[in-house]
Amino acid sequence: MMDAFYVVFGQGRELDPLQMGLRSIAIFVIGLALIRVSGRRSFGQRSPFDSVVVILLGATLSRAIVGASPFIATVVASFVIVVCHRVLAWACMRSRRFELLVGGTEREVYSDGKFHADEMHAALVTRTDVEESVRQKTGSRSMDNVAAAILERNGEVSVIRKRA
Known part of the structure; x- marks a missing residue:
């Protein structure tokens, strides 16, 4: 065999x-x-x-x-x-x-008009990384319409828009 x-x-x-x-x-x-x-x-x-x-x-x-x-x-x-x-x-x-x-946790890297340096430092994410994700997700260069940006466990940045 x-x-x-x-x-x-x-x-x-x-x-x-x-x-x-x-x-x-x-x-x-x-x-x-x-x-x-x-x-x-x-x-x-x-x-x-x-x-x-x-x-x-x-x-x-x-x-x-x-x-x-x-x-x-x-x-x-x-x-x-x-x-x-x-x-x-x-x-x-x-x-x-x-x-x-095993999976880690999400980190809020931006909210209320401010970047959270401690969360960004812990995740090794720069302000430029967050801004790039905001541009890709919103089609805008401005952070004015962003309520929060959250670095998810999978590495993507979720963008939550401000309510109109």
Whole structure:
């Protein structure tokens, strides 16, 4: 059985184009299955917590395609990464403290006509970063119509406009 596996998928770094192509198809299907196990969260919200899964899966699964690591071991490692993500996401749902530890918190970087230097410093965000987000979201160079700007956990700046 394993001999047939090695004939079809190759072994080590000595892979021909057909074997790499077949590995690519297999990893594509396995990757889709892992994404389904991981859930929509890891590919929808794009928080740093979720991005780690995407980066690790890409890096790990690519090793199986090119033969840099054993095929089965790489798939198992990828599955473990996805299971860890699911367990951490479940724990975040159950504990606000754990969620803050893993996912962080949003920071109000601007409100009532003032930039909040302490929040901006803690998040390593500059005034220019906030102003750029305001221009992109409002289409205006002015901060006059902005009630607040909040740096969200996913790194985006939400802009809340003043009521007219």
